[in-house]
Amino acid sequence: MLCASDYIAKSGWRHGSRVRSARERGTWSINIEPCSRDLRSTSEGQKHGSRRNNDHWTSEEVKELVDGVSVYGVGPWTKLKNERFPISIRTAVHLKDKWRNLVKAFTGNVKRRISPRLDKDCVEKIKRLAADYPRK
DNA sequence: CTTAGGG
DNA sequence: CCCTAAG
Secondary structure: OOOOOOOOOOOOOOOOOOOOOOOOOOOOOOOOOOOOOOOOOOOOOOOOOOOOOOOOOOHHHHHHHHHHHHHOOOOOHHHHHHHOOOOOOOOHHHHHHHHHHHHHHHOOOOOOOOOOOOOHHHHHHHHHHHHHOOOO
16 A cells, blocks of 8 residues: 655655755735835845745735635635736646645644734634635 | 646 | 746
């Protein structure tokens, strides 16, 4: 019965040692920009003081995602992506992945502190939406 | 290309 | 996150 076939080994996002980062992840800045102050083509370069440039989702993204889902629904991630954040290279695959991960992180385990301390409203919406249409 | 599921 | 499969 399939022995320990853990070809993936690491359950994280890295696939062993692929390390293919550094792709088209330069600018994204969600819909809501705190202040139009960017484009610093001077030195610094690799340091980035940085806000949320690439990698990892944040409460802002989750909020937008939940907001879009609450009105659009699960499925049309493409539309959501084009309506919410056409900027950035967040494709439907990523959106779905985030949703899945979020739902799995909230449903069931009520006692769990998530990474970026999401607001109660956010969690409630996610739970409500996740329980609304069970695509499982 | 987009959605859906698994690793 | 990345890959694969089906539409």
